Amino acid sequence: MGLKSKLCAQIEVKAKNDVFHDAFRHKPHHVSTMCPVHIQGCECLEGDFGIVGSKICWKYTHDGKEKFSKQIIEAIDEEKKIITFKEFEGDIVNEYEKWKVSLHVDEEGVKDLVGWTMEYERPNENVPELTNLLQFFIDMTKSIDDHHVNKPN
Numbered sequence: 001m002g003l004k005s006k007l008c009a010q011i012e013v014k015a016k017n018d019v020f021h022d023a024f025r026h027k028p029h030h031v032s033t034m035c036p037v038h039i040q041g042c043e044c045l046e047g048d049f050g051i052v053g054s055k056i057c058w059k060y061t062h063d064g065k066e067k068f069s070k071q072i073i074e075a076i077d078e079e080k081k082i083i084t085f086k087e088f089e090g091d092i093v094n095e096y097e098k099w100k101v102s103l104h105v106d107e108e109g110v111k112d113l114v115g116w117t118m119e120y121e122r123p124n125e126n127v128p129e130l131t132n133l134l135q136f137f138i139d140m141t142k143s144i145d146d147h148h149v150n151k152p153n
Contacts, residue, residue, distance in 0.1 A: 002097050002121030007134045010106075010115040011141045015148035017105035017112035021081045023144065024103050025050045028058075035143035037061065038136065045070065052076055055088075062136050067091040074100060081105040096130065097121040101137070114141050 013020070023031055028042040028049055040059040047054025051073065058069045069090035076083050086100040087093045099120040106113045116137040118130060 002123050003125065004119075004121050005129055006117065006119050007130060008115065008117045009134055009138050010113050011138055011145075013112050013114050013141065013145040015112070015145050017081070017107065017114055019148050020103065020114050020141070020144065021083070021105045024083055025076065028056060031144070032059075034147040035140050038140040038143060040066070047073075050076070056085075060136075062091075063132065075102075092120075092130075092133070095123075095127060097123065114145075116141070 023034065026049055029044075032039045032041050038060055040061065042056055042058050045055040045057055049056070052075060054073050056071055056073070058071065060067055060069070067090070069087050069092060071085040071087050071090075074084040074086040082102055082104045084100055084102040086098075092099045097120065099118070101119075102115075102117045104115040104117065106115065116134065118134060118137075120130065122129070
């Protein structure tokens with residue numbers, strides 16, 4: 001049994017937070033146009049985008065390297081605006097066990113917030129925490145926000 005970890009980040013965004021929920025639930029294949037430096041593509045392998053149990057594959061660049069992540073959409077809570085993806089094959093689970101990430105959009109007063117929570121297990125203490133991957137999610141969120149805020153009308 002590995003060492004359990006949970007890392008979270010919450011980012012205030014200028015774009016309406018529903019943009020994020022909609023993009024990652026219904027249009028993940030459009031995310032690469034919103035932040036091409038981070039995401040190069042997303043394809044549906046089995047099922048349909050936005051449906052629990054469907055399998056998707058992300059192609060992304062992290063730490064200067066091209067990577068991939070095959071994920072199953074594990075859960076969607078439309079009321080709470082939470083989507084959970086669990087990697088079953090890819091660069092992360094090659095080194096970390098039981099990796100999953102949840103996207104949560106929320107409002108705090110007049111602020112729109114986008115949150116990311118990663119849960120995983122490290123096989124031993126020599127394997128580092130995934131703080132650099134959490135930073136990737138923060139940077140990606142800011143790029144998507146900039147894309148929507150600076151979009152010509």
